[in-house]
Amino acid sequence: MAHTDTRSALLAEAEILVRTKGYAAFSYADLSDRIGIRKASIHHHFPTKEILGITLIDSYLEHFTAELDALAAKRTDTKSKLLTYGDFFAESLRDGLMPLCGALAADVAYLPISMQQRVKKFFEIHTDWLEAILRDGVTQRELQLSSPPRKSALLLLSTLQGASVVAWALKDPAIIRPAFRQALENLIK
Amino acid sequence: MAHTDTRSALLAEAEILVRTKGYAAFSYADLSDRIGIRKASIHHHFPTKEILGITLIDSYLEHFTAELDALAAKRTDTKSKLLTYGDFFAESLRDGLMPLCGALAADVAYLPISMQQRVKKFFEIHTDWLEAILRDGVTQRELQLSSPPRKSALLLLSTLQGASVVAWALKDPAIIRPAFRQALENLIK
DNA sequence: GACTGCCTACCTATTGGTAGGTATGTGATA
DNA sequence: TATCACATACCTACCAATAGGTAGGCAGTC
Numbered sequence: 001m002a003h004t005d006t007r008s009a010l011l012a013e014a015e016i017l018v019r020t021k022g023y024a025a026f027s028y029a030d031l032s033d034r035i036g037i038r039k040a041s042i043h044h045h046f047p048t049k050e051i052l053g054i055t056l057i058d059s060y061l062e063h064f065t066a067e068l069d070a071l072a073a074k075r076t077d078t079k080s081k082l083l084t085y086g087d088f089f090a091e092s093l094r095d096g097l098m099p100l101c102g103a104l105a106a107d108v109a110y111l112p113i114s115m116q117q118r119v120k121k122f123f124e125i126h127t128d129w130l131e132a133i134l135r136d137g138v139t140q141r142e143l144q145l146s147s148p149p150r151k152s153a154l155l156l157l158s159t160l161q162g163a164s165v166v167a168w169a170l171k172d173p174a175i176i177r178p179a180f181r182q183a184l185e186n187l188i189k
Numbered sequence: 190m191a192h193t194d195t196r197s198a199l200l201a202e203a204e205i206l207v208r209t210k211g212y213a214a215f216s217y218a219d220l221s222d223r224i225g226i227r228k229a230s231i232h233h234h235f236p237t238k239e240i241l242g243i244t245l246i247d248s249y250l251e252h253f254t255a256e257l258d259a260l261a262a263k264r265t266d267t268k269s270k271l272l273t274y275g276d277f278f279a280e281s282l283r284d285g286l287m288p289l290c291g292a293l294a295a296d297v298a299y300l301p302i303s304m305q306q307r308v309k310k311f312f313e314i315h316t317d318w319l320e321a322i323l324r325d326g327v328t329q330r331e332l333q334l335s336s337p338p339r340k341s342a343l344l345l346l347s348t349l350q351g352a353s354v355v356a357w358a359l360k361d362p363a364i365i366r367p368a369f370r371q372a373l374e375n376l377i378k
Numbered sequence: 379g380a381c382t383g384c385c386t387a388c389c390t391a392t393t394g395g396t397a398g399g400t401a402t403g404t405g406a407t408a
Numbered sequence: 409t410a411t412c413a414c415a416t417a418c419c420t421a422c423c424a425a426t427a428g429g430t431a432g433g434c435a436g437t438c
Contacts, residue, residue, distance in 0.1 A: 025213035025299040106295030110214040162351020186375030
């Protein structure tokens with residue numbers, strides 16, 4: 001198997017494990033079982049678990065920012081963009097996956113600093129994106145906000161992140177969509 | 190040392206560990222270090238980690254429901270009650286602690302079923318309480334809701350849970366209070 | 379001939395947990 | 409009141425399983 005195949009298979013499987021069991025609770029042995037490669041061989045691709053974790057966040061972040069950029073550039077109204085953004089969370093949870101950085105955030109005190117920083121950066125990117133979209137919507141006179149864009153962005157992110165946690169615990173992914181919709185309706189004057 | 194002293198010290202310390210590092214990431218060795226008792230002696234109080242985990246949730250739940258009952262019985266207006274409820278989260282995070290079941294929810298797929306059920310029950314108790322308080326507020330004509338009490342309760346819980354996660358990752362506890370306040374303002378017509 | 383991708387075989391540290399012992403009660407009975 | 413039985417709360421010394429990680433070899437490919 002080509003380098004990239006196994007490597008990306010490992011990354012994909014690691015992502016699933018982190019987003020279901022959490023970073024602390026998954027091991028190279030788990031990956032070994034699922035990919036069908038020896039534990040030691042995983043170290044060939046990812047020398048340490050920390051490097052695997054870093055790579056995981058980085059590639060996820062890269063992929064996600066690309067999607068956010070595409071969404072921001074789309075020629076639809078602000079509200080649709082925000083709803084699509086919310087659907088990212090609703091869909092991933094419906095597929096049985098926690099949002100990556102929501103999953104990582106819980107064990108953040110256990111994570112190596114290199115990963116902590118990336119988790120933080122991840123949340124900042126999300127907040128910044130939401131803030132920019134909201135600000136744009138205001139400029140375009142598409143919507144009015146009941147509080148400053150930054151605060152509103154944090155509220156929307158919190159709502160989605162929290163709805164994911166609650167949905168995860170209650171095993172009911174259906175609560176995310178209406179919760180976010182409502183938060184959005186309540187926010188936009 | 191009396192039985193209850195060590196036992197409750199173990200529980201208290203375990204709670205801190207779960208609420209900072211997560212359930213998967215803490216060990217009997219951690220407890221041993223912090224309490225000054227041998228690892229094997231912990232098994233005398235809590236035969237297995239699962240029993241410790243169950244006891245932890247149960248006693249936390251007992252303590253919390255008592256507080257919720259007291260708050261519900263208080264003779265203040267609905268909005269004050271909700272704000273006080275929100276302060277539980279804001280304060281615990283300011284003290285460097287994630288909400289217990291928020292922390293557990295992330296690793297829920299790793300937890301034994303006995304603990305999963307309790308985490309679920311925990312969220313249901315919170316939602317039920319919020320719903321009852323909101324319903325009461327409507328009946329007393331203190332407030333009007335833009336959507337049904339159940340949905341509104343889920344939204345408030347999600348907001349707090351999510352704001353805790355975001356605050357935890359960004360290491361900025363200050364975002365919880367305004368986020369919840371805003372969610373509440375937006376919810377109440 | 380060097381690099382890639384995997385292997386077997388091994389390492390040390392740590393995990394949750396057990397076996398069996400000891401000191402200090404505590405309560406019932408002769 | 410002395411003592412016997414039993415429980416409590418801790419201990420040392422283990423255990424098998426698993427954690428993440430290393431050393432070195434070997435087949436194929438550029």
